[in-house]
Amino acid sequence: MSSRLYLVLFTMAVGILVGAATVHFRLFPYQMLMSAKATVEDVMVNWEAFLGRAPVNQLIPGGYDGDGVTILDAQRSAPGNTLMAGVKGNAVALWLVTPEGETLREWQPPTTEILTDAEHIDGVEKPFNDFFVTLHGAALLPDGGTLFTISHYALVKMSACGTNDWVVPTMAHHAVFASHDQTYWAVTRFHHDTDHPDHNRIRPQFWEDAVIQVDSNGTILRTISILDVIEKNRLWGKLFGGQRPVPSISGDITHLNDVEVLSPEMADAYPDFDAGDVMVSLRNPNMVIVFDPETLDAKWSKVGPWIRQHDPDFGADGWIAVLDNRNDGADGTRFGGSRVVLIRPKGPFGGEWRVAYENSASTPFFTAKRGVLDLPGNGNILVTESEAGRVFEFDRSGDIVWEYINRYDAENLTSVMHAERYPPDFAVNAYSNCDQF
Template structure:
């Protein structure tokens, strides 16, 4: 065989193996991804801190988008929006990173005309006895509750606190700790439930990992923890239902946990107004999601009994929600396999159906994700890894689309962790204060 033929064959082998690395994630895919990630983080730390929050997405049809009117707020570029017939009138609140100058984390409220009505700028400060506070460039807002008085309770991925800000962004209280993913109003409307990792302390390998992960009930008035439930307590209270121990490796004299053994990412108390639609559950029961286990389950927070569970109906899911018709809907990321789906399950008989297929609109996000079923049956869907928000009618028609644009880089949007629809009479006041002071 000639030297040129050997070179040609070698090139073909390299190309084929390169394809296999990308397509099937074989060695050294993990190393390559680590290097790419470190380069991206280095670029982030040497720039304005926005690199980690940029995601690639270009719509196949860019016609009809218009920038949201910024109101009195200084944006480099506001989100771009296009609407069609059938979008539900109301406010739309967006949590994520936005193209201010410089870019920053916020909750942005759009009015019914898609203009910016109000902005809560989000930030953290060092708290005595709490975890180290990272720069904004190294954490991302994830988990919010907006209250009728205009205040907000929020957490971060990689943050060091749970906080409540009033309508003008003044801190009302701060609770140190590594709270994450989800903040949801309790059935009594005087507390929120959220998730806590290790109470803000550094992980100790000698402590059981299930004993370091908590469901936490926090008083809205003063930010005090009034209930704390560890995953270990749940496991011990349900010895005949081994749904949380699937990533525990049992050795002869001890056991070990696989990394990220649970990845709890949502906690949703059953509202009183929906309780009649769920005869086997009670108001305040907790609907929980464990991403690493493909698990959704319902927990009685009083006696810690697991009342219902489902594994494997969805893959690496987020955001299970109670619905007025007695069903549970779930944001199915279908990680590394395909576009997202919104799946509906009837807890009485486990019957499942698909309400939305992301394939229709190219909607895909391998992690994070939120959805909300609106009063007319529309679905409001957050697609974080594309920086998009969609509103889809029951027949699949796209009636609202938002791109969280970043001015300097067309084709790359800023992450949005959550979009939420609110009725126009939601707030206790008709006009937002100017907050100029």
């Protein structure tokens, strides 16, 4: 055997050993190679989305039958029109539908144009095109405009006719809330790759969740760190759990996914709370907190009975409704699917609770992630089953009285990130001078 052949075989053996060691010990350039592999696989599967032809990356195969409104019990359904956000056809959009499913108004925000200046984004890649963004959290305003987040990129107010009134460059996501005092609240976050000067119990890298309050012009009035709320109320034990040693948590610590403000009209139903108190949902520790935004004192905090919950809402009757996702990593087969839980807070940590609606063989309901509740005011609850492309409304008896299926084509649905019911005459006269869409 020639020396050249020995050299070739030796080089091949060394290459194999180096490659094996790189993968096993995750040595440089392992992360770069894995990232490149993931990118290639993503492009191969979602090439139509990358070309801007179709939102194939946001399709839901199979699922529920039907298209648009499939159930309407006009006598028992809460009256009004429903604002939705998600993917509609081949567009990332918000749309307002009648009880019968007619689209009254549709907005298609030019999201990548809105995000031309996204220097605030840290740790998140800018979207390739509009199919790679999510409108997560939305509200219809009295002037006919909309408030929404381009998830993890910006908080946006759009006029009734679809022009941008203002953009707040912050990593807003999941939820927005129009408060009784004409201000707006949103969920945001900040990335830390070094120790936090005020929270050194948490090792970097990690995300610091926060809520922001903005005025009608989009000016940020205040930012409240959820870590400050936890620190003020000594709630660290609910985050660290049984992990050892302490500190031992990093990354996505709390996963804040909702903010809501208690209105003066509802305050009397909650004797331990005051108008203006803020409620937040922390998914990862399965915790809901109500606190005073001025002092950060917690009035009430509760871990469970929900698992990986979303969107707690104050009800006018003193009961808080919570979307209990019960994400079990097994399509709902371990915990039994999703449900809606009602709880009446009592004391700093307690409360009576009951299940208002849950998954069953005859009434399937499961969204592993995301999801939204809305309380339209007549005792019914509107549910956004985001991961299934469905919105449904049930009454006090647990009967479905309205259902909407967000169909894309014969084989696929698309996700609905948000749905909320508004009174029949809410803002409908604001669109008379606008083009149809």
